[in-house]
Amino acid sequence: MLELKDVSVGNILRGLNMVIGRGEYVLITGENGAGKTTLFNTISGIIKPDSGRIILSGMDITELPPHKRSVWISSVLQDPRIGTIGEMTIAENLYLASMRRNSMKRNDIAFFKDKLSVLEMNLEDRLNEKVRNLSGGQRQALSLVMATIADYELLLLDEITASLDPKNSSTIMNLVNKIDRDKGKTCLAITHDTDRIESFRGGRLSLSNGEVVKS
Amino acid sequence: MIAMQEILTSIDVGLIFGVVSIGIYLTFRTINFADLTCDGSFALGSAVSATLIVNGVNPYLASVVSLVSGGAAGFLTGILNIKFKIADLLAGIIVAFMLYSVNLRIMNNAPNITLADEGVLFPGTNTSLAIFTIILFLVLIIVYLLFSRFGLKLRAVGYNRQFAVISGINTNLMTIAGVSISNALIALGGSLFSQYQGFCDISQGFGSLVIGLTSVIIGEKIFSFRKEPLIIVSCVFGSILYRVFINVALHGSTFGIGTQDLNLLTGFMTIGALLIRKRCRNA
Numbered sequence: 001m002l003e004l005k006d007v008s009v010g011n012i013l014r015g016l017n018m019v020i021g022r023g024e025y026v027l028i029t030g031e032n033g034a035g036k037t038t039l040f041n042t043i044s045g046i047i048k049p050d051s052g053r054i055i056l057s058g059m060d061i062t063e064l065p066p067h068k069r070s071v072w073i074s075s076v077l078q079d080p081r082i083g084t085i086g087e088m089t090i091a092e093n094l095y096l097a098s099m100r101r102n103s104m105k106r107n108d109i110a111f112f113k114d115k116l117s118v119l120e121m122n123l124e125d126r127l128n129e130k131v132r133n134l135s136g137g138q139r140q141a142l143s144l145v146m147a148t149i150a151d152y153e154l155l156l157l158d159e160i161t162a163s164l165d166p167k168n169s170s171t172i173m174n175l176v177n178k179i180d181r182d183k184g185k186t187c188l189a190i191t192h193d194t195d196r197i198e199s200f201r202g203g204r205l206s207l208s209n210g211e212v213v214k215s
Numbered sequence: 216m217i218a219m220q221e222i223l224t225s226i227d228v229g230l231i232f233g234v235v236s237i238g239i240y241l242t243f244r245t246i247n248f249a250d251l252t253c254d255g256s257f258a259l260g261s262a263v264s265a266t267l268i269v270n271g272v273n274p275y276l277a278s279v280v281s282l283v284s285g286g287a288a289g290f291l292t293g294i295l296n297i298k299f300k301i302a303d304l305l306a307g308i309i310v311a312f313m314l315y316s317v318n319l320r321i322m323n324n325a326p327n328i329t330l331a332d333e334g335v336l337f338p339g340t341n342t343s344l345a346i347f348t349i350i351l352f353l354v355l356i357i358v359y360l361l362f363s364r365f366g367l368k369l370r371a372v373g374y375n376r377q378f379a380v381i382s383g384i385n386t387n388l389m390t391i392a393g394v395s396i397s398n399a400l401i402a403l404g405g406s407l408f409s410q411y412q413g414f415c416d417i418s419q420g421f422g423s424l425v426i427g428l429t430s431v432i433i434g435e436k437i438f439s440f441r442k443e444p445l446i447i448v449s450c451v452f453g454s455i456l457y458r459v460f461i462n463v464a465l466h467g468s469t470f471g472i473g474t475q476d477l478n479l480l481t482g483f484m485t486i487g488a489l490l491i492r493k494r495c496r497n498a
Contacts, residue, residue, distance in 0.1 A: 044381060070383035077381070085374045088367075096371055099364065100383040 002043070002154055002186055007052030012038045014210040015052070022057070023184040025202025029194050034207045036190040040158045043188070045069040057153050070100050074152035078159040080139035083146075086132030090116070090123060090142065093131055097146035115145050119175065137168030144175050155179070157189035173199045225462040227343055229455030230350045231407045232426060236434070236450035237357055238400035239427035244446075245361070246373040246393035248296075251307030251424060253401050255314030256288040258420030260402025262318040265328040265415030274336045278406045285402020286395045288314060293391030311420075318417055327416040335410040342411070349407070350451060353400070358444040360396075369393055370443070401427070425481055430454035432488040457484065 004018040012035040020026050030036045041047040043054060045066030054062045061069055077083040084093050094112045113124040119141045123134075131139060140160060147155060157176065161169035177199065179187070189200060190207075205212050235257060242250040260281035267277035288310055295306035322328055337345055360366045371379045372389040379386050401423070409415040434453025440446050464472055464480055472480065 046380065065385075066380045067383050067385045070381055075381045077377070082375060082377050083381075085371055085378055087374050088370070092367060096367055096382055096384075099368070 001055075001057060002188065003053075003055040004043075005053045005055065007042060007049045007054065009035075009038050009042055009047055009049050012210055013042065013049070016211060018205070018212045020186055020188060022186055025187040025200070026189070026205055027200045027202055028188065028190045028205045028207050028212065030190070030192060030207035032192055034192075035210050036192065036207055037158065039207065040075075040156060040190055043154075044073055044075055044156055072153040073156060074100065074147040074150070074154070075156040075158065076140075076143050076147045076160050078162045080136055080143050080163065083143035084131045084139050086130065086139075089128050089130055090134075091127040093142065093146060094127075094149060097149050099150075100152075101150040115149055116142075118178065119145065135168075137164055137171060140164060140168070140172055141175060144172065148179060152185060155185060155187040157187065159191050159193075160189070161191070162193065170199070177201050221462055221466070222459060223343060225458040226455055227346050227411065228408070229430075229458035230346045230451065231404055231411060232423075232430060232458065233350055233451030233454040234353055234407065235401050235404035235423055235427040236430040236454045237354070237447055238397040238404065239424065240431050240447070240450045241357075241393055241397040241400070243428065243431070244373070245370055246390055247376075248373075248390060248394055249303045249307070250289070250292060250394055250397060251304055252288055252292045252310045252314075252394070252398050253307075253424035253427060254420040254422070255311030255318070256285045256398040256401045256420070257405035257408075257423040258318050258417065259288055259314050259321075260285050260405030261409035261415045261419050262321045262328075262405075262417070263402070264406035265330055265409050266321050266323070268330055268333045268335060268410070269328055274334055274410060278336065278403060278410075281406035282399045282403040285405070286399035288402065289395040289398025290391060292398070293394040296394075297387045297391055315417070322415070322417065326418075327414055329414045330410060331413050335413070336407065337411050346407070346411070353403075354447055354451065357400075358447055361443055361447070365392075422478060422481065425485060426457065427454075429481060429485040429488060430457045432485065433457055436488055436491055460484065 001022045002020040004016055007016045008014055016039070028036060028039070038047060042049050045061070045064060049062065053060055056072055085096070091109065091112055094115070109127060112127060116124040121138055121141060123138065123142060131142065134142065161172055164172060187202065205214060235253070239253060242248045263281040263284045264274070264277040267280060268274055292306045292310045295301045295309065296303050301309070361370065368379070368384045369389050369392065371382065371384055372386050372393070376386055379389070405420065409419065430453040431450050432453070433456055434449035434451070435446070437456065438445070438449040438452060440449050461477065461480060465474060465477070
């Protein structure tokens with residue numbers, strides 16, 4: 001469960017209160033400048049709130065630095081060029097992502113191949129290829145696999161279709177909807193483009209003037 | 216005409232400075248940190264090992280202590296940058312500046328120390344083989360390090376800091392570790408160089424950053440390796456080529472070039488290598 005209590009960040013988020021139950025998938029929409037990215041960065045720990053508390057599964061994570069939060073929070077960024085490392089191979093990217101939780105010490109090619117096969121993009125046969133050789137859609141799909149390769153409590157999706165064409169957006173949304181929801185994982189997706197993410201299965205909230213309302 | 220012995224000397228010195236180049240590669244390329252501590256940490260390594268050796272310490276132990284001292288200098292630069300938010304360039308300049316006084320203190324206020332009658336790592340016979348063995352050993356360790364779990368995180372920080380943060384990598388810790396390892400290698404280079412030359416001088420470090428950086432660029436340009444282990448090797452090759460080129464140029468009496476022109480020549484080489492890189496990128 002994710003709970004934000006009176007979270008304020010400058011003039012962007014003003015005393016924001018929000019509760020997302022364990023296992024819930026929620027999409028937050030809002031116009032440009034509504035504070036979506038600030039909300040994403042505040043939850044992931046990149047921005048420290050001026051006031052308020054962030055509680056994840058009963059733990060107060062407000063003071064935790066981002067690298068420590070990533071034990072429980074997994075993120076997919078808007079730009080797949082930032083969400084992956086182009087200069088490294090697919091296998092190295094997956095290995096790095098699997099290190100997010102110290103208990104995961106996998107450099108297991110068979111495990112990586114198994115994870116990639118879900119994408120149906122034949123990336124499992126290109127494990128030793130540099131990620132920069134992949135298309136934007138393939139990189140974002142890889143980014144999604146990387147985010148879910150290690151265990152997590154909360155999956156954050158930040159405008160994950162914003163830099164993709166409609167076809168790739170649709171592919172990525174299908175992958176999001178394929179994520180195993182039986183394990184009680186919580187997912188928070190944010191977007192300004194509701195058309196591309198229309199197929200998202202889950203609840204809807206709207207962010208407006210730094211506050212969250214049901215849409 | 217340049218003698219064969221001088222070519223061999225260039226290779227020896229090039230191999231030693233290869234360690235410095237690898238150190239510079241680790242900061243400037245691997246973790247993307249513009250570290251200017253190099254000139255100070257090179258002289259620090261030289262000063263520490265020379266002082267220890269003249270005081271009867273085993274040269275192997277003296278080299279290890281100089282390695283650690285360089286690591287401490289890098290650690291300070293890293294702390295200034297990460298904890299005190301001083302820009303990387305400035306943090307390096309401050310530490311290198313302070314190290315001049317520290318080095319003089321270590322050398323007991325003497326501007327130079329002779330090691331002519333001391334037991335050093337390179338006693339005179341099989342010097343080239345000894346240098347080659349040490350450098351090969353160091354290259355293997357660095358390549359292993361870069362491909363370890365730790366090394367993967369270190370490279371991730373340099374390639375994509377934002378990705379590293381969300382992947383649970385402590386980017387601050389990695390940056391400090393990277394700068395420390397880099398300066399440890401540079402100081403070891405200083406230690407090896409003073410033992411090879413048979414003396415330590417307070418100004419020995421001046422220009423080592425530019426020389427190291429030029430060697431990295433020459434190595435990258437000429438060999439254009441894309442795989443990390445080979446890039447590390449190319450730093451050493453670049454350093455050797457730099458030394459051979461300088462030696463040949465200094466012997467080109469027809470151009471009237473003398474040792475006083477060394478910095479000018481190095482500067483032109485650096486500019487040339489950078490321009491070639493730029494042209495290749497634009498092509």
